[in-house]
Amino acid sequence: MNVRRRLIPALAAGTALAALSACSTDSAAAGDSGKFDVVASFYPMAFLAEQIGGDHVSVTSLTEPGQEPHDLEISAKQTAQLQESDAVVYLKNLQPSVDDAVAQSEIKTKIDAASLTELEKHGNEVGGHAAEHDDHENDELAGLDPHIWLDPVRYAQVAEGVGKALEKADPDHAADYKANTAALVKKLDALNTEFETGLANTGTKVFITTHAAFGYLAERYGLTEEAINGLDPESEPSANRVKDLEKMAKADGVTTVFYETLVSDKTAKTIASDAGLKTDVLDPIEGITEKSRGKDYFSVQQANLKALRSALGAK
Numbered sequence: 001m002n003v004r005r006r007l008i009p010a011l012a013a014g015t016a017l018a019a020l021s022a023c024s025t026d027s028a029a030a031g032d033s034g035k036f037d038v039v040a041s042f043y044p045m046a047f048l049a050e051q052i053g054g055d056h057v058s059v060t061s062l063t064e065p066g067q068e069p070h071d072l073e074i075s076a077k078q079t080a081q082l083q084e085s086d087a088v089v090y091l092k093n094l095q096p097s098v099d100d101a102v103a104q105s106e107i108k109t110k111i112d113a114a115s116l117t118e119l120e121k122h123g124n125e126v127g128g129h130a131a132e133h134d135d136h137e138n139d140e141l142a143g144l145d146p147h148i149w150l151d152p153v154r155y156a157q158v159a160e161g162v163g164k165a166l167e168k169a170d171p172d173h174a175a176d177y178k179a180n181t182a183a184l185v186k187k188l189d190a191l192n193t194e195f196e197t198g199l200a201n202t203g204t205k206v207f208i209t210t211h212a213a214f215g216y217l218a219e220r221y222g223l224t225e226e227a228i229n230g231l232d233p234e235s236e237p238s239a240n241r242v243k244d245l246e247k248m249a250k251a252d253g254v255t256t257v258f259y260e261t262l263v264s265d266k267t268a269k270t271i272a273s274d275a276g277l278k279t280d281v282l283d284p285i286e287g288i289t290e291k292s293r294g295k296d297y298f299s300v301q302q303a304n305l306k307a308l309r310s311a312l313g314a315k
Contacts, residue, residue, distance in 0.1 A: 034058075036170045039082050041090035041098045042069040043287045044149035045113060047297050048162050049089050052180045056173040057166075060085070062098060066289045068262050069094065074101050087111060087169055089162060094146040109169040116161030117154045119144040122215030122225070147284060151216035152195065152301070156188040191301055195221055198305050203313025204253040208245060208277075210267045211260055213284035223312070226254075228267060246275035256311035258282035261291045280307050 035058040040046035042063035049059045062078055063069045074082075074097040082088060082101055087109035090098050102110055122145040148154040163181030167174035199221045207218075212227030226248060228241065248254065256278045259268035265279065272279045281293060283300050293303035308314075 036087070036166075036173070037085040038166075039085040039088045041088075041095055042072070044155070044285060044297065045089040045091060048113075048155075048159050048184075049166075051184045052159065052163050052166060052177055054176060054180050056170065056176060063095075063287065065287050066262065067287065069286045073097055079105075082107070087166070089113065091146055091148075093144070109165060111162055111165045113148065113158045113162070114144075114146070117148055117157040119146070119148065120216070120219075121145060122212065122219070145212075145215045147213045148216055149297075150214055150284065150301075151220045152188045152192040153220060154216060156185045156192075159184050159188065187298065191298060192220075194302070195305055198309050198314060199223065199312065201315045202309070203315075205312065206248070206252040206254050207256065207258060207282075207308065207311055208249070208254055208271070209258045209260075209282055210265075211263070211284060213260075214282065223308075228271065242271055242274045245271055249275055249277060253313070254311075255313070256280050256307075258307070258311070260284055261289060262287060278311075280311060282307055 036053065036056055038049045038053060038057050038059045040049050040059055040061050042061060043065075046059050046061040049057060053059065060081070062074060062082075063072050072095050074095075079101050083105050085107060088102055088105070088107050089111045090102055090113065092099055092112045092114040121143055148158065159181055163177050163184075166177045170177070195217075205222060206224045206226055207214075208226045208228070210228050212225065214225045214227075217223070218225040226245070228245070245257075254277065257268045257272040257275075258280055259265040259282075261281060261283055268279045271277070282304055283292060283294075285297055285300050285304075288295065288300070292300055294300035
């Protein structure tokens with residue numbers, strides 16, 4: 001996900017036109033549902049809140065389906081509704097406008113997913129995403145890879161933290177939150193096993209993506225992500241970069257250039273054409289749309305596993 005981000009302070013976003021979309025309801029506004037109202041920054045956070053909260057929560061996402069989350073400019077309406085919610089689940093330093101709004105809000109329960117697991121620097125992430133924002137360049141999270149949800153193990157750790165926070169914030173339903181968290185973690189453990197088994201024996205361990213989102217996933221399963229760093233998804237890759245990727249592809253038996261659903265596939269197709277490779281989708285699951293290969297986190301992850309197995313020559 002490359003730059004083109006015009007980030008503005010949350011409380012100065014009065015002219016922004018972004019509309020609030022509800023994940024679990026079509027029109028319920030945060031703070032007015034009769035349930036425990038949770039605002040989530042984008043899909044992976046909303047999914048956790050919905051799975052753990054169940055019928056006791058009303059979850060509203062600040063990022064609309066199909067909207068590139070890194071580009072989010074939170075509106076004045078969203079800021080006001082954030083103030084009225086009971087809790088917020090977000091990932092600090094991924095969406096600075098959300099960080100600003102959360103910091104200035106008086107919400108009692110602020111659940112930062114970045115604090116619930118260990119973040120790392122991955123080669124193509126250093127200097128990217130949050131590190132590009134001047135307002136956050138001195139933040140302790142700057143330069144760290146935020147894509148923790150793509151690793152089922154780290155995502156499970158976050159789920160456990162979210163569950164405990166909801167238990168504390170809404171003690172009347174703590175038992176249900178605890179049970180739902182355990183069920184979700186069990187499913188994530190099973191998904192981890194699927195990935196471990198499915199990627200254990202492959203012809204190559206290297207894959208190419210247009211977005212350096214899969215560092216944690218690659219690390220977890222012994223793979224190497226080669227991302228096309230520093231390129232706008234809609235721009236032509238440099239001749240030198242294409243040449244380097246072509247050499248690497250031949251040396252490591254790479255067959256496929258992966259692109260994602262929320263941005264143009266132009267870069268991937270350009271590189272694939274010049275290097276004689278195929279293209280396929282590897283979804284960073286930052287939002288679910290009609291183009292997604294699945295209807296929720298688990299089905300999209302299974303589609304990702306299938307795509308990786310095919311590209312890597314799994315046996």
